[in-house]
Amino acid sequence: MTLPPDPGPDTAPMIRLEGVRKSFGPKHVLRGVDLAIPRGSSMVIIGGSGTGKSVALKCILGLITPDAGRIEVDGQETGTARGAERDAFLARFGMLFQGGALFDSLPVWQNVAFRLLRGALKRPQAEAREIAIKKLRRVGLSPDVADLFPAELSGGMQKRVGLARAIAAEPEIIFFDEPTTGLDPIMAGVINELIREIVVEMGATAMTITHDMTSVRAIADDVAMLHDGVIQWTGPVAKMDESGDPYLDQFIHGRAEGPIEAVR
Amino acid sequence: MSALAPLGRLGRAVLVALAHVGRVTLFALSALGHMVRPPFYPREIGHALMNVGWLSLPVVGLTAIFTGGALALQIYAGGARFNAEAVVPQIVAIGMVRELGPVLVGLMIAARVTSSIAAEIATMKVTEQIDALVTLSTHPMKYLAAPRVLAALITVPLLVGVGDVIGIAGGYAVAVQNLGFNPAAYLKNTVDFLEPLDLISSLVKGAAFGLIAAVMGCYFGMNSGRGAQGVGRATKGSVEAAAVLILAANFILTGVFFSV
Structure with missing residues (x-):
């Protein structure tokens, strides 16, 4: 051998x-x-x-x-x-949780850009929003959902938002x-x-x-x-x-x- | 063996209780530590100030005004038995500022704020939002507990102050409208009778009760069991613990301030 x-x-x-x-x-x-x-x-x-x-x-x-x-x-x-x-x-790391685990007190775009709005990777708000909308587009969601709250989305849409959040900071x-x-x-x-x-x-x-x-x-x-x-x-x-x-x-x-x- | 069994059970219960006390103390210290160390989350702090402080004003005001009014009626009726009706302003003032203001505001905050903090954080826990926070490099103690504890420490003393004033106003309204007191004399008696220590004790109690209310909500929320039942238990436990601890702390603080 x-x-x-x-x-x-x-x-x-x-x-x-x-x-x-x-x-x-x-x-x-x-x-x-x-x-x-x-x-x-x-x-x-x-x-x-x-x-x-x-x-x-x-x-x-x-x-x-x-x-x-x-x-x-x-x-x-x-x-x-x-x-x-x-x-x-x-x-x-990025993680997509089973139930989405979206923060229901924050609108969709702030969920996606969570990491970009605070901590070491913090960006200006406008830039973070732009990245969030880009990532939402990547998972097939229109920019209209950016200002909705997670509770207003269907299960499939929540999963997509979770996916967008997982990839937002390019893990x-x-x-x-x-x-x-x-x-x-x-x-x-x-x-x-x-x-x-x-x-x-x-x-x-x-x-x-x-x-x-x-x-x-x-x-x-x-x-x-x-x-x-x-x-x-x-x-x-x-x-x-x-x-x-x-x-x-x-x-x-x-x-x-x-x-x-x-x-x- | 069997004769000692109850003793063993008692011992275990005491150990469990002591372990709880230790965990809650460490939790409170951790929350306070995160409160003073960066990063800070101004948006969360603002949100907590709004929720704990501003939005509690109506319930605190209503509780205080009815209590102040009832107190005036009781003291007048009780005082009449030995011709001491005239002490209404003084006793309403001292009763509201030293005891009823802080205790009732504390209990209302336990009902309104502790329960909502516990239910919110417990729901976040069972839906994995707390795990999600961690994976997004955000410390749950710093993001969830510290802003709420800070907000309670700042706003509950203010709410107690407001409650004291509204309670005295309730007593004043009843005394002047129904019991035939002279408005100017009532106010003068109230102001002359109160001492700085009364006000200081009221505000210190407010801060202590605010700390207890917020810490209990966060602690029970973060340690919630699974599912809807877990959230229910966490909420119930947090309010019970906060209410009992507020009353116990009130007894201790009254002893510290006023036992000569």
């Missing part, structure tokens, strides 16, 4: 998790997650509800502190930064938490397409968590399946169908019978 060539710094993974564990009381959600997401690629994490996909994602962002293990972003261990250093760390890494949940199939398709286009054109590293297989095929370069607190299978999306892994097969074909118990 020959050793693979030295990957060098440029092909080092953008995000690496090693032995990440997290329990909530007696419930062991993550039992040693190992995962590497290459720079500029789109990784989709699949798995049933309650398998810890969101927890893993929140551990990377530092919203949840893991009990054990190591998380690196661009070679730097996370979780140690404080103050301005942590702000700089977070400024590299290097974008997280998508269940981007198509609660949307009709056509709107889900539109969002999937947008995500794929945006990730490609920005050259960003993307991590998506979903259980929507259409989404997986539309967005993913690589797929990882989280089951029972560990990564059950990982590989390129093209190899997903002939993995031979009974857990993955059951999941992607949505069978009630199989090694994964339907009642959790």
Whole structure:
């Protein structure tokens, strides 16, 4: 067996998790997650509800502190930064939340330009608004929605605004938490397409968590399946169908019978 | 073993309560720390000043005017039993400024402001808006808690001041209209009787109650459980805690200022 060539710094993974564990009381959600997401690629994490996909994602962002293990972003261990250093760390990320998580006290454009209106990336208000409107256009929304409040928008529009906010400050890494949940199939398709286009054109590293297989095929370069607190299978999306892994097969074909118990 | 079980339960309850006190204290200190360290969010502070202060004026005014009026009637009726009807202006003034003004304003703020802060922040928590703030490099304590605590510290003493004046005015109106007091004499008696310490204690109580009201709203909101039930529990808990702590703080502060 020959050793693979030295990957060098440029092909080092953008995000690496090693032995990440997290329990909530007696419930062991993550039992040693190992995962590497290459720079500029789109990784989709699949798995049933309650398998810890969101927890893993929140551990990377530092919203949840893991009990054990190591998380690196661009070679730097996370979780140690404080103050301005942590702000700089977070400024590299954009995140689309499952329910949009738009600030309902702010109009749409201020949601999109949130990062550009305060803190280290602060711009003049007119410029921030201009960028917000540009990003809204990018996700297919007209400038008319800029002055509406999130509660006045439909679910699909809220998702798009969330997407515009996630990309407003041109992040290097974008997280998508269940981007198509609660949307009709056509709107889900539109969002999937947008995500794929945006990730490609920005050259960003993307991590998506979903259980929507259409989404997986539309967005993913690589797929990882989280089951029972560990990564059950990982590989390129093209190899997903002939993995031979009974857990993955059951999941992607949505069978009630199989090694994964339907009642959790 | 079983004989000691109740003692064990009591011990655990005390430990849980102490842990809560510790967490709330640390939370309050953190909010105060974020209040004085940049970055500041002027828009949020302005919004909080408006919501905590200005928009509370009607409820504070109405509470104070009715209380002042009722107080005048009671003191007149009670005083009549030993021919002391004439003390109405003095007792209304001292009652409003030292106790009823701060306590009633504090409780009204707990009802109006603490509940709205807790419900708003709890809803933000359950809809992941707090997580979203963090991912947008914005500290939730700085963006949500600090402006509200600052606004309460500034405006609640002012509201107490306004409540004191309106309460005395309520007493004055009832005394002059219904009880036959001379307007000029009523005002003179009121002004002559009050001492600077009365006013200082009133305003200090206002600041303390404002701090309690805002901190409880933020604390319960940020520690809310999931779902609609979580928001409901956080809101209820925040108002209960704020009201009880305001009354307890009032007792302590009255002791500090007036027990000779």
